Amino acid sequence: MGQIGATDRTRARRLPERAAVSTDALYEVLDSGLTCHVGFVYDGYPVVIPTAYGRSGERLYLHGSTGSRMLRTLAAGTDICITVTLVDGLVLARSAFHHSVNYRSAVVFGTATPLEEPEEKLAGLRVIVDHLVPSRWAQVRPPTPRELAATSVLTVPLTEASVKVRSGPPKDEAEDYALPIWAGVVPLRLQAGPPQDDPSLAPGVSPYGQVFSRMREKTWP
Amino acid sequence: MGQIGATDRTRARRLPERAAVSTDALYEVLDSGLTCHVGFVYDGYPVVIPTAYGRSGERLYLHGSTGSRMLRTLAAGTDICITVTLVDGLVLARSAFHHSVNYRSAVVFGTATPLEEPEEKLAGLRVIVDHLVPSRWAQVRPPTPRELAATSVLTVPLTEASVKVRSGPPKDEAEDYALPIWAGVVPLRLQAGPPQDDPSLAPGVSPYGQVFSRMREKTWP
Numbered sequence: 102m103g104q105i106g107a108t109d110r111t112r113a114r115r116l117p118e119r120a121a122v123s124t125d126a127l128y129e130v131l132d133s134g135l136t137c138h139v140g141f142v143y144d145g146y147p148v149v150i151p152t153a154y155g156r157s158g159e160r161l162y163l164h165g166s167t168g169s170r171m172l173r174t175l176a177a178g179t180d181i182c183i184t185v186t187l188v189d190g191l192v193l194a195r196s197a198f199h200h201s202v203n204y205r206s207a208v209v210f211g212t213a214t215p216l217e218e219p220e221e222k223l224a225g226l227r228v229i230v231d232h233l234v235p236s237r238w239a240q241v242r243p244p245t246p247r248e249l250a251a252t253s254v255l256t257v258p259l260t261e262a263s264v265k266v267r268s269g270p271p272k273d274e275a276e277d278y279a280l281p282i283w284a285g286v287v288p289l290r291l292q293a294g295p296p297q298d299d300p301s302l303a304p305g306v307s308p309y310g311q312v313f314s315r316m317r318e319k320t321w322p
Numbered sequence: 323m324g325q326i327g328a329t330d331r332t333r334a335r336r337l338p339e340r341a342a343v344s345t346d347a348l349y350e351v352l353d354s355g356l357t358c359h360v361g362f363v364y365d366g367y368p369v370v371i372p373t374a375y376g377r378s379g380e381r382l383y384l385h386g387s388t389g390s391r392m393l394r395t396l397a398a399g400t401d402i403c404i405t406v407t408l409v410d411g412l413v414l415a416r417s418a419f420h421h422s423v424n425y426r427s428a429v430v431f432g433t434a435t436p437l438e439e440p441e442e443k444l445a446g447l448r449v450i451v452d453h454l455v456p457s458r459w460a461q462v463r464p465p466t467p468r469e470l471a472a473t474s475v476l477t478v479p480l481t482e483a484s485v486k487v488r489s490g491p492p493k494d495e496a497e498d499y500a501l502p503i504w505a506g507v508v509p510l511r512l513q514a515g516p517p518q519d520d521p522s523l524a525p526g527v528s529p530y531g532q533v534f535s536r537m538r539e540k541t542w543p
Contacts, residue, residue, distance in 0.1 A: 135510075136409055136423060140361040140370035147368050149361035151407040151427050186372040188357055188512065193530070196463040197451050198473070202357060206372050230418050234508075241503055242417040252419070270520045282462055283530040284520040287455075289356075291409065292513035299491045299505040309414070309504040 124159075126264045130207040131156045134185035135233065135291060139163065141174055141181045154183070155225075155232030161257040162225040163213065172253040176215040183209040183257060191287040194271035195280045201267060203286060209262040213255035219246070225254040345380075347485045351428040352377045355406035356454065356512060360384065362395055362402045375404070376446075376453030382478040383446040384434065393474040397436040404430040404478065412508040415492035416501045422488060424507060430483040434476035440467070446475040 137154045140147060150171050155162045161183060165172040175181055190203035216222045227238040244252070271284050296309040358375045361368060371392050376383045382404060386393040396402055411424035437443045448459040465473065492505050517530040 136407065136425075138359040138361075138370050138405055138407070140359075140368040140403070142363055142368050146401040146431065147361040147363050147403045149359050149370050149403045149405040149429065151359075151405060151425065153423060180367040182361070182368045182370045184359055184370040184372060186357065186359070190518075191454055191514075193455060193458065194462070196465070196469075197447060197459060198465050198469040200451055200454065200458070200462075202374060202454070204357075204372065208370065210367065226418060230421055233412055233421065233423070234414060237414065237421070238418060241415070241421075242498060242501060244417070244419050248417075248419040270518075270522075277463060278522050279524055280463060281524055281527055283517075283527050284523060285530065286518045286520075287530070288515040288518065289512050290515070291510050293412075294509040294511070296504075297491075297507045297509065299507075301491075301499050302505060303500055303502055306502055306504050309506060309508070 123264075124259075126266075127207055127259065127262050128156065130187065130205045130264055131161070131185055131259075132232075133187055133205070134207075137161075137183050137185045139171065139175070139181060139183050141171070141179050143170070143174055153229055153233055154185075155228035155230075156259075157224075157228045159259045161209065161259060162228045163255045163257065164226060164229055165253055167251055167253045169253070172255070175213040175255055176253055178212050178214075181211060181213055181257070183211075185209075187291075188289050189268065190289050192267075192271050193284055193287065195273045195277040195282040195284050199271050199273050201271065203268050203288075205264070205266045207262060207264050209257065209259060211257045211259075211261060213257045216254045216256060219249055222249055222252065222254040225256060226252065344485075345480070347487075348428055348480065348483050349377065351408065351426045351485055352382070352406055352480075353453075354408055354426070355428075358404050358406045360392065360396070360402060360404050362392070362400050364391070364395055374450055374454055375406075376449035376451075377480075378445075378449045380480045382430065382480060383449045384476045384478065385447060385450055386474055388472055388474045390474070393476070396434040396476055397474055399433050399435075402432060402434060402478070404432075406430075408512075409510050410489065411510050413488075413492045414505055414508065416494045416498040416503040416505050420492050420494050422492065424489050424509075426485070426487045428483060428485050430478065430480060432478045432480075432482055434478045437475045437477060440470055443470055443473065443475040446477060447473065 136151050138149050138151050140149045186204055186206040188204050192201035192203055194200050216225055230238045357372050359370050359372050361370045407425055407427040409425050413422035413424055415421050437446055451459045491507055
């Protein structure tokens, strides 16, 4: 199991038992998440924007329009923070104080590098599309040179990151366990519903079941 | 319907048709989300951390340990960005280029003010707990003076914010609609599973059904 060395900004200041920096734990969170939140500093103030991403090996990939403010700012090499969070449950304690949320989160620090070569850009986009919908890239029309030129694809090395996890039942004060109050966990997950056909689907195209099946594989613990 | 005036940093630079700044739209996103991502600048670099929140009127509330780095940084009045994102679906197009995600997001800019008076802090904590689990506050043991002293409660006014929404089917290139490729939307939502009793539940406490019922009320469109 690989390790990423802790730095001053990734070392958890509070609750160190919730921190881990093994690459296995990091990749598990990054691969289980669907979207990320990207933080950067623009004109001196912090900005946090949700976006799609993908991971391949020791790198994350981001993309967007070459005209977007975020992509232009990130491509210039500014410091960024990419956070992926999975909310796993509501933790209901007997006391208000000990209410919590079960979650897994990864916080990645670094800078992004724009990919310049068309083949590199295509490979990065494939990582992102196949992260959203496994194996989708091979089923669809690939980008044209014009589409590729309009898309900025960035890569971020996974060299500085932290992972935090909270799981399990609430931790109440000893004297509160006798209270006649329900306590426990309400598990949560991102669940897929039945796929909705595009109204202009070409005649004879089969219904889609792949993503729905993938999501349904995740059963309740 | 109220409006929050657009500022240079909330005006959407790309895709203005996805931007809205009515307070109705803002509150709808903030009230539908469960957790937020808070961005701030620490030692010159951006940090993005997931946390719980709640809204009451024209204010957001955040909380945490008085010892936490994030809470101490925010309480000092640094600029923050609070982003709430709901992922509503995967948008599968016929071309890789037009793949997308249906989502609703709110981006709030401002600064946080720490609440000092115990009654104010209790009111803020109630907003946060009841946001996670409606009506929960009235059912549990309230904070002791010691617990309250260990908790930092911050308020952020909703004076500068933007909302972005992407919904509906993919938008493919005209010539791609004839391709024999499935296209459409796979809807997604955060779904609650069966509540899991704390292993040390007091004898005779009834099973919990409230949150689960609340989540199940949200039916697929």
